[in-house]
Amino acid sequence: MCLAVPMKLVERDEFGGVVELDGVRREISLMLQPDARLGDYVLVHAGYVIGIVDEAEAHATLELLRQIADAEAAG
Amino acid sequence: MKKAERILLAHGGGGRLTHELVREAFLPAFANSALATLSDSAILAELPPGRPALTTDAFVVDPPVFSGGDLGYLSVCGTVNDLAVAGAQPLYLTWALILEEGLERDLLATFVAGAARGAREAGVSIVAGDTKVVPRGKGDRAFVVTSGLGVVPPGRDLGDHRIVAGDAVLVSGPIGDHGATVMAARHGLSSDRLASDCAPLAGLTAALLAAGVGVHAMHDPTRGGVATTCAETAARADVRIVLDQAAVSVRPEVMTVCEVLGLDPLYVACEGRLLAWVGGGDADKAVAALRAHPLGRDAAVIGRVEQPRPGGAPVVLATRYGTERPLDMLAGAELPRIC
Amino acid sequence: MNDIGFGDPAAVKALIARIARTAERLPRRVTLMEVCGTHTHAIAAAGIRRLLPPHVRLIAGPGCPVCVTPVGYVDRAEALAQCADTIVCTFGDLMRVPSSTGSLEAVCARGGDVRVVYSPRDALQIARENQGKTVVFLGVGFETTAPTIAGALAEAEAGEITNFLVLSGHKTMPAPLRVLAADPEVKVDAFLLPGHVSVIIGARAYTFLAAEHGKPAAIVGFTPTDVLRGVEELVACLADGRPEVINLYKRAVSDDGNVTARATVDRFFRASDAVWRGLGAIPASGLALRTEFSHRDAERIEVALPEPVEPPGCRCGDVLKGTIDPPECPLFGAACTPAAAIGACMVSSEGTCAAWYRHERYAGRAGA
Numbered sequence: 001m002c003l004a005v006p007m008k009l010v011e012r013d014e015f016g017g018v019v020e021l022d023g024v025r026r027e028i029s030l031m032l033q034p035d036a037r038l039g040d041y042v043l044v045h046a047g048y049v050i051g052i053v054d055e056a057e058a059h060a061t062l063e064l065l066r067q068i069a070d071a072e073a074a075g
Numbered sequence: 076m077k078k079a080e081r082i083l084l085a086h087g088g089g090g091r092l093t094h095e096l097v098r099e100a101f102l103p104a105f106a107n108s109a110l111a112t113l114s115d116s117a118i119l120a121e122l123p124p125g126r127p128a129l130t131t132d133a134f135v136v137d138p139p140v141f142s143g144g145d146l147g148y149l150s151v152c153g154t155v156n157d158l159a160v161a162g163a164q165p166l167y168l169t170w171a172l173i174l175e176e177g178l179e180r181d182l183l184a185t186f187v188a189g190a191a192r193g194a195r196e197a198g199v200s201i202v203a204g205d206t207k208v209v210p211r212g213k214g215d216r217a218f219v220v221t222s223g224l225g226v227v228p229p230g231r232d233l234g235d236h237r238i239v240a241g242d243a244v245l246v247s248g249p250i251g252d253h254g255a256t257v258m259a260a261r262h263g264l265s266s267d268r269l270a271s272d273c274a275p276l277a278g279l280t281a282a283l284l285a286a287g288v289g290v291h292a293m294h295d296p297t298r299g300g301v302a303t304t305c306a307e308t309a310a311r312a313d314v315r316i317v318l319d320q321a322a323v324s325v326r327p328e329v330m331t332v333c334e335v336l337g338l339d340p341l342y343v344a345c346e347g348r349l350l351a352w353v354g355g356g357d358a359d360k361a362v363a364a365l366r367a368h369p370l371g372r373d374a375a376v377i378g379r380v381e382q383p384r385p386g387g388a389p390v391v392l393a394t395r396y397g398t399e400r401p402l403d404m405l406a407g408a409e410l411p412r413i414c
Numbered sequence: 415m416n417d418i419g420f421g422d423p424a425a426v427k428a429l430i431a432r433i434a435r436t437a438e439r440l441p442r443r444v445t446l447m448e449v450c451g452t453h454t455h456a457i458a459a460a461g462i463r464r465l466l467p468p469h470v471r472l473i474a475g476p477g478c479p480v481c482v483t484p485v486g487y488v489d490r491a492e493a494l495a496q497c498a499d500t501i502v503c504t505f506g507d508l509m510r511v512p513s514s515t516g517s518l519e520a521v522c523a524r525g526g527d528v529r530v531v532y533s534p535r536d537a538l539q540i541a542r543e544n545q546g547k548t549v550v551f552l553g554v555g556f557e558t559t560a561p562t563i564a565g566a567l568a569e570a571e572a573g574e575i576t577n578f579l580v581l582s583g584h585k586t587m588p589a590p591l592r593v594l595a596a597d598p599e600v601k602v603d604a605f606l607l608p609g610h611v612s613v614i615i616g617a618r619a620y621t622f623l624a625a626e627h628g629k630p631a632a633i634v635g636f637t638p639t640d641v642l643r644g645v646e647e648l649v650a651c652l653a654d655g656r657p658e659v660i661n662l663y664k665r666a667v668s669d670d671g672n673v674t675a676r677a678t679v680d681r682f683f684r685a686s687d688a689v690w691r692g693l694g695a696i697p698a699s700g701l702a703l704r705t706e707f708s709h710r711d712a713e714r715i716e717v718a719l720p721e722p723v724e725p726p727g728c729r730c731g732d733v734l735k736g737t738i739d740p741p742e743c744p745l746f747g748a749a750c751t752p753a754a755a756i757g758a759c760m761v762s763s764e765g766t767c768a769a770w771y772r773h774e775r776y777a778g779r780a781g782a
Contacts, residue, residue, distance in 0.1 A: 002452040002558045002610030002636065003413050005334045022327035023268040024259065026335070029535060031565045032675040043613060043666060044335065046413050046505070046562040047263075047533025051613040051672055057665035065425040065639055072428030262532040336532060337506075395423045396638065398461025403752070403772055410506025411532050413559055414451045414479060 004045035006053050009036050019044050082178040087208030100183060101204060104191040109167075109202040117202035119167060125226040128163035130154060134219040138260050140185055143253075143271035144346075146217060147186035151193030151201075152275045152346060153297065154223040159277040160293040160349065162233040162284065163225030165197055170221055171205040175214035186217060197275035199223075231284070237291035238312040243358035244378035247279060247349040247371040248272065249324040250301050254343035254409075255332040262336060262411060268328045274347030279370045286364030289354035296350055302341040302390065302402040304350055305378070309389035316390045318378040318402065337412035341392070342405050352380065420637035426460075429642035434467045436646060439653035443469040445601055446648055447736050449591065450608035451478030451765070452636055458769040460638045470649055474766040476590055476734040477608065479555045479583075480507045481758040481765045482690045485722045487554075487583045488513035493717035494550050494581065495526030501544060502528045503537035504552040510761045514723040517761075534566035541570070541578040550712040553701075554583040558610040560701055561675035564682045567710055581712035582701055585688055587611050588619055589699035595627040600735050604648040605631040606641065609663040616671025617661040624657040635663040682707055691758060692731025730757035733766050740770040747771060 007019035007026075016029050019042060026044070033049040036042050041053040085092040102111060109117040134150040144152075151168060158165040170190060174183070194201050227233075252272035259269055276295065284290055292312075296304040301323070309316045318341075325333075325340045333340050347370065353361045358376050365371030383389065388401030448454065454474040457463060463472055476482050488511050495502040495518065502518070509519045509530060518528050531537050534551050541549040553563040563580055570578040587608065594600050607620055612633045623631045630651035634644035643662050651658055661667055679701070688700025703711040728750070729743040740746045740759070750756040752768050759765035 002450055002556075002608055003334075003337045004558065004610045004613075005331070007331075007335075022331045024264050024266040024328050024331040024335070026264050029565055029569075031568065032561050032672060032678060034674065043610065045558055045610065047535045048562045048565055050558065050561065050610070050675060051666050054665045061665060062419045065419065065422060068428045068432070069422065069424040072431055073424065263536070394459075394461050395421075396426050396460050396462075396465065397423075398464045400458065400461050401772060410509055410530055412507045413505045413532075413555060414507050 002045070004043040004050060006041045007044050009038055009040050009042050009049070012036070012038060019049070080180055082174045082176060082180065082183065082208055084176050084208050084210065087174065087206055093206060096206060100187055104187045105194065105201040107200040107202060109200060117167070119202065122166070123164070123226050125228045128158050128161050128225045128227050129222065130157040131220070131222040132157060134221070135215055136257065137215070138257070139182065139216055141256050141260055141271055142269055143256060144273040145185050145189040146219060147189030148193045149189070149273050149346060150219040150221050151190045151197065151199070152273050154221040155193070155197040155199060155275045155277055156295045158223050158225035159275070159280040160295050161227065162231045162280070162293070163227045164281070165199050165223055165225040165277050167224045168194065168199050168201045168221055169203040170201045170219065172207070173214055173218040173220070174206065174208050175216050176208055176211040178216050182216070186219070193275060197277050233290060233292055235292050235308055235312040238308070238314055238352045238380055239291070240314060240380055240382045241355040242291055242352045242380040243355050243361070243376050244305070244316060244318065244380065245351045245353060245358065245361055245365065245374060246301065246323070246377050247365050248373040249326045249329065250296070250345055250348060251325055251329045251333065251340035251343035253346040254300065255329040255338070255340070258336055258338065258411065259332045264332055264335060266328050268326070269332065272345055272347035274370055276347065276349050276370065279349055279365065279368050282368045282371070283351060283361060283364050286360060288357035288361045288364065290351060290361070291354065292352045294350045296345045296348055298344050299405045300340070300342040300344055301350065303405045305390045306402060306404040308352070313383055315381040315383045315387065316378055317381060317399070318390065318392050320392050320394045322375055322377045324373060324375065338409050341402060342409050355379070420635070420639050422639065425639050426642060429639060429646055430465045433470065433642065433646045433649055436649045436653055437467045437470050440469060440649065443471060444603040444649070444652050445471045445473060445736070446604050446606060446645060447473050447475045447594070447602040448606040449475040449477040449587070450611065451481070452610070453477065453606060453608065453641065454766060454769045456636045456638070457641055458772065462638060462641060466645065470645065472645065473736040473739070474769070475594060475736050476690060476693060478759070478765050479559075479585060480511055480761070481730065481734060482585060482692065483511065483554055483583050483758065484689045484691050485514055486719070487581070488518070489515070489719050489722060490717060491552050491581060492516070492518060492521045492526070493719055494712060494715060495521045495528045496524065497715070497717065499547045500527065501540060501547050501549045502526070502552065503531050503540060503549060504528065505554065506530045508552055508554060510755065511758050512725070512755055512761060514720045534563050535569070538566050538569055538575060538578055541575050545577060548577050548579060550579045550581055552583065553580045556585055556587050556608070556611050557614040560584045560679050560683065561614060561672070564678040567682045567707070568678060570710070576709070579710050579712040580703065582683065582703055584683070584701035585690065586685070586699055586701065587615065588622070589696050590690060590693060591620070591623060593693060593696055594735065595623060595629055597735070599737060602629070602736060603652055604629055606644045606648070607631050607633040609633060609635040609640070609666060612663065612667040612671065614672045614675050617659070617667055617669045619671070620659045624659045628657045630657045631659045633661045633663050633667055635666065682710070692734035725756045728757040730759045733759050740767040743767070
């Protein structure tokens with residue numbers, strides 16, 4: 001029960017903004033995450049930003065996955 | 076006399092206003108001799124040799140104008156494509172309208188121009204039409220009902236009865252463009268890159284059929300998308316179809332719309348894509364023939380046909396993880412979801 | 415930055431191999447339960463169950479908010495849709511849920527005005543554009559979604575949009591987890607926890623699972639690697655006898671969650687007892703509009719309701735508790751299919767039965 005997509009916040013004013021991913025844009029409300037900044041990747045659910053993606057953590061996880069895959073391939 | 080800006084009930088009445096509408100709005104756009112006589116029936120030239128093919132279709136779309144097309148263009152392409160995938164050369168269309176009282180004339184003009192464009196691109200003539208008007212509130216702006224007449228050349232026999240195990244399943248390009256464009260427009264998603272793939276396919280099918288490959292059957296994956304079309308085909312042909320997830324191409328912007336709204340691209344409509352079942356040994360040659368045509372640049376083999384398995388799913392998706400999951404026919408229209 | 419890297423097939427293959435190795439240390443077969451409809455869908459879409467070793471069983475619990483919505487709620491929504499000058503707005507998920515007399519989709523055919531929206535703000539806009547009508551938004555969903563309805567209510571209050579009402583069917587997550595963890599009939603060894611609910615409520619909300627019930631739990635996202643990292647961690651915890659609650663979705667979930675979102679919900683809603691289809695009444699597991707916002711509560715509109723009809727033979731409740739797999743319900747695949755759904759588990763594409771029907775029906779393997 002959680003369809004939320006990471007999209008980039010590309011415009012904002014006090015209460016709302018525009019998110020974008022692969023050229024697809026939507027107006028969203030920032031009421032639930034007023035501290036989101038331009039350039040942040042945010043989780044978008046039902047027209048609202050509900051959270052901010054921590055990019056450092058995201059990259060760390062991707063790196064971990066890379067290592068896991070490499071280690072397994074090396075046998 | 077000042078032209079009415081909106082459609083009135085009288086425009087469907089068969090009297091003066093109807094005649095003005097036909098002369099001003101339809102005739103110039105569809106310009107052809109059969110239509111110009113404005114008689115009760117269009118008398119056509121003798122058909123080329125072969126078997127006549129006849130189809131009928133009804134169209135309603137929301138929004139009626141979208142990136143890449145409109146109700147008019149969609150109606151002509153959809154009708155032409157039904158003929159084209161049957162292996163027929165499309166020749167003539169009829170185009171009937173049910174308009175809602177109050178429809179803006181400009182919007183009607185857009186539909187007419189779209190239909191005319193479709194007819195030009197497809198090389199068909201719109202030779203007969205009709206217009207009725209229903210009271211405001213009793214119609215969703217405009218409904219279009221068409222019929223299409225074509226000819227299947229002698230010796231050509233396409234259809235699901237010809238599909239056999241070993242056949243390759245080809246698609247002419249990325250999937251889901253039309254449905255994603257329309258759903259995006261309905262739910263506040265915008266994009267410069269998003270556009271319907273709506274297009275007439277007669278040129279593409281002709282190119283494939285002229286390529287010297289064994290084409291067994293063709294379909295256009297409209298409502299319900301590629302998955303539903305394959306499910307219908309597998310049921311009629313009594314075969315098993317395996318689609319390769321890694322081979323199915325979805326444009327990034329289409330994927331994003333699907334992710335945001337919770338749609339599966341395999342079930343999202345296309346309006347200008349061709350699915351073809353060809354003999355397995357001809358797959359590469361068939362792909363090359365499609366790619367040589369502007370509408371088939373990204374054609375690819377996306378699956379194969381196998382013997383049916385008793386108790387097994389007629390269509391399965393081979394996922395990129397080495398698993399298989401069944402692709403059933405859509406229960407109803409895909410709705411956006413949050414869960 | 416999108417989720418493609420998180421779906422990498424080589425990483426999935428590697429995680430599967432690691433799970434198989436770790437599972438060799440398990441003393442017996444274990445059962446993991448996920449409690450999120452979006453997890454059910456994602457797991458089925460990738461065919462993950464087929465990749466797990468036979469002694470790691472992954473089942474779906476009551477994670478689909480539509481499935482746990484009682485028939486009475488849908489009946490009320492339908493009755494509202496048929497009121498004069500009333501527009502019911504809903505997420506698509508609810509349109510085909512069977513009620514006592516039909517469904518919201520069927521109500522449209524009988525002249526009711528029901529509109530599918532992507533966002534509660536779209537319903538608010540409909541309210542602005544239809545000032546002579548009452549707009550009722552069907553508020554279903556867990557903690558991921560409730561804040562968005564609360565946000566729409568805040569906008570309605572600020573903008574004095576008086577014709578926007580909500581019929582709350584919201585449910586909250588930790589309470590049913592307690593019930594499941596404590597129920598001896600439900601043999602679940604560990605939980606995969608819903609990543610986006612956790613974005614709102616925070617990782618700390620689940621510590622009771624380990625501390626009070628000795629069950630390991632992992633908060634995970636929705637990509638195949640996210641789910642499999644969770645399975646790997648839980649199998650390791652079970653093999654080691656190590657009940658812990660681990661956050662494996664740190665890129666989105668913090669310990670405290672989204673405080674602003676929770677405050678917005680608190681402004682408009684209070685915790686209430688709620689009926690969960692199949693589980694019965696669970697205290698403090700739902701959200702009801704506070705009395706000072708009764709002017710926003712669609713519950714106060716008087717409508718005639720049918721006697722709620724629970725379909726005979728339907729075993730949605732047992733499916734939701736994970737006590738049976740869908741094929742063990744006598745109606746599954748025969749009388750009850752996605753095209754003709756009897757229970758809500760089949761109607762929602764997230765429902766355990768619908769996901770099973772679409773993806774697992776042909777697997778022919780117990781626990782698959």
